[in-house]
Amino acid sequence: MDNSEVRVGQGKPYTSYVGASKEILKAKGSVELHGLGEANSNVVRAAEMLVSLGYATLEKFETFTVSENDTSGIPRNRNKVIIKLSRAGTFDKAYADFNSFRESKK
Numbered sequence: 474m475d476n477s478e479v480r481v482g483q484g485k486p487y488t489s490y491v492g493a494s495k496e497i498l499k500a501k502g503s504v505e506l507h508g509l510g511e512a513n514s515n516v517v518r519a520a521e522m523l524v525s526l527g528y529a530t531l532e533k534f535e536t537f538t539v540s541e542n543d544t545s546g547i548p549r550n551r552n553k554v555i556i557k558l559s560r561a562g563t564f565d566k567a568y569a570d571f572n573s574f575r576e577s578k579k
Contacts, residue, residue: 477501483511487518494519494558495528499568503532503559509539513554520556527567529558 477497481490490506497504508516523529537553561567 477503478505478507481506481508481512481516481519483515485515487515487522490515490519491522494523495568498523498529498558498560498564503557504529506554506556506558508554510551510553513552516554516556520558523558524561527561527563529564530561531556532559533557 479490479493479497481487494504494506506516506520508514520529520531524531533556535555535557537555538550539553540548540550542548
């Protein structure tokens, strides 16, 4: 797994992946959000939030069908989504604004 990749699950809210993605964007300049099956909605929502808040711009949106065996050995198809984002020109301002807002709440 690449250290600029975030594997998104369905068990956590999408907002928990937004924070992790912001830190990767700050350090690396780009991030890939990966989701499989039911987690795809969390991938899309996290990416949408990062873009709408000025942290990222959309570089690539890919969908795949992945074939895997279930626990009984029967093959089944699942959908996979990969969204690649890059740091937006407004990233530094959005990041600073969020941190100052968070500090004022303490």
